[in-house]
Amino acid sequence: MPVPANLVTGFLGAGKTTTILHLLAHRPRGERWAVLVNEFGELGIDGALLGEAEGVAVREVAGGCVCCTGNVPMRVALTQLLRVARPARVLVEPTGLGHAAGVFDTLAGDELARHVALESVLCVIDPQQAADPRIAASDAFRDQLSLADVVVINKRDVAPPEALAAARGVAGSLYPARLVVETERGALDPAILGGPHGDHRGSGMPHAASEQAWSLRFPRGTRFDRGRLGEFFSALDRPAGVRIPGLLRVKGIFRIGRDALLAEWVSGRAMLREIPYRRDSRATFIVAADADPDWIEVAAALNRAASLRQ
Numbered sequence: 001m002p003v004p005a006n007l008v009t010g011f012l013g014a015g016k017t018t019t020i021l022h023l024l025a026h027r028p029r030g031e032r033w034a035v036l037v038n039e040f041g042e043l044g045i046d047g048a049l050l051g052e053a054e055g056v057a058v059r060e061v062a063g064g065c066v067c068c069t070g071n072v073p074m075r076v077a078l079t080q081l082l083r084v085a086r087p088a089r090v091l092v093e094p095t096g097l098g099h100a101a102g103v104f105d106t107l108a109g110d111e112l113a114r115h116v117a118l119e120s121v122l123c124v125i126d127p128q129q130a131a132d133p134r135i136a137a138s139d140a141f142r143d144q145l146s147l148a149d150v151v152v153i154n155k156r157d158v159a160p161p162e163a164l165a166a167a168r169g170v171a172g173s174l175y176p177a178r179l180v181v182e183t184e185r186g187a188l189d190p191a192i193l194g195g196p197h198g199d200h201r202g203s204g205m206p207h208a209a210s211e212q213a214w215s216l217r218f219p220r221g222t223r224f225d226r227g228r229l230g231e232f233f234s235a236l237d238r239p240a241g242v243r244i245p246g247l248l249r250v251k252g253i254f255r256i257g258r259d260a261l262l263a264e265w266v267s268g269r270a271m272l273r274e275i276p277y278r279r280d281s282r283a284t285f286i287v288a289a290d291a292d293p294d295w296i297e298v299a300a301a302l303n304r305a306a307s308l309r310q
Contacts, residue, residue, distance in 0.1 A: 001090065003090055003116050004088075004089045004119050005092060005116040005117065005118050005221055006091050006118065006122065007122070008154075009123045009147065010122075010125060010144065011124065012053075013126060013129070014126040015085065015124050015155060016093050016124050017125070018154075018186035019122070019186030020035060021092055021150060022188055025089075026189070028088075031089070032057065032088060034057040034058070034059070034081050034082070034090040034091045035056060035057070035058045035059070036060075036077060036078055036094075037059075037061075037092075038060070040293070045228055057081060059080070059081040060077075065211065073129040074103070074106055075106060078090070078115070100121075100276070103310045104147055104278060105258065106116075108197070108278070111246060111260075117142035117196075119134070119194060119196060121148050121150070121151070123144045123147070123152065124152045125165035126154060127164045127167035130153075130167040130170045131160075131164065136166075142275070145170070146279070147278060148176075148286070149178065149179065149197060150180075151174070151181075151196035152188060152259075153167045153182045154183050155183075156183060156184050157184040164270050173252045177205070198220075199281045200266035203282050207286045211286050212286070214287070214295050214298075215284045215301055216285075216302070217280060217281070220280040222255060222280070223256060224255060224256050229261060229263065230272055231305060232305035233270035234270050236265050244291075244293045245293050247265075248287055249264070249265060250265040252282060253275075253277050253279075253281060255280075256279050259276050259277065260276075260278075260294050261274055262277070263283070278286070292298070
């Protein structure tokens with residue numbers, strides 16, 4: 001049987017290791033867990049800390065290898081760790097300097113499918129980092145959030161109110177909605193680790209009482225054509241495109257291969273940005289409360305424009 005695995009991401013200093021130590025300390029009694037940790041550099045400080053936990057097997061891949069394209073060192077280290085330690089669960093902590101998408105793809109790939117079953121992906125964030133425009137705008141930070149099933153706002157007890165508000169805003173702006181928990185010193189319930197990747201997901205985005213929402217979700221295997229998808233959103237609510245009475249805003253995520261496009265439309269302007277999203281495709285349309293669009297027509301047009309294929 002594949003061993004449940006969790007990816008724990010987060011920017012440098014967010015509290016990933018502290019969170020993992022708490023999870024290890026509160027795991028089910030008698031269970032042996034394993035941790036694959038990547039220390040950026042040759043000195044494995046995180047590995048030394050984690051190795052002090054009783055009943056825990058730790059394996060390091062130093063020098064940034066966990067986040068490298070291909071991840072051969074990671075696959076070798078993980079399979080050896082599973083064979084020797086025979087854990088009930090394995091936690092993978094990549095360096096905060098790297099992009100988490102490659103690690104995710106390795107864990108979820110066919111080569112490891114019979115060894116590990118990827119469950120909830122956690123992203124630990126420090127409120128003060130979320131309030132820093134340079135960090136909040138970085139690709140690594142945004143990629144970690146895009147992959148997450150659960151966003152852990154850590155250091156709630158020491159964060160300034162304005163930083164905590166910024167972290168809540170960042171977490172709350174994600175589409176689709178994620179499960180968001182706030183912690184102090186990484187105190188997280190291990191029960192949050194369970195469930196297949198993608199289970200902790202919201203169905204849409206918030207809207208006021210004067211508005212109504214309509215959401216459309218596609219099967220997980222669906223892929224879209226980037227060009228036609230761009231044409232659909234650029235022409236939305238224009239004479240040459242799909243007319244939706246009372247349209248206020250749209251947000252959607254569409255798989256275009258390994259990654260996805262985050263598509264947003266508001267006030268006649270469309271924005272598409274590639275993100276490392278790994279769930280099913282979906283879209284949410286917000287219209288005025290008294291509007292009565294033909295949603296069947298909208299769905300058909302989106303399918304045609306997106307060049308849907310399985």
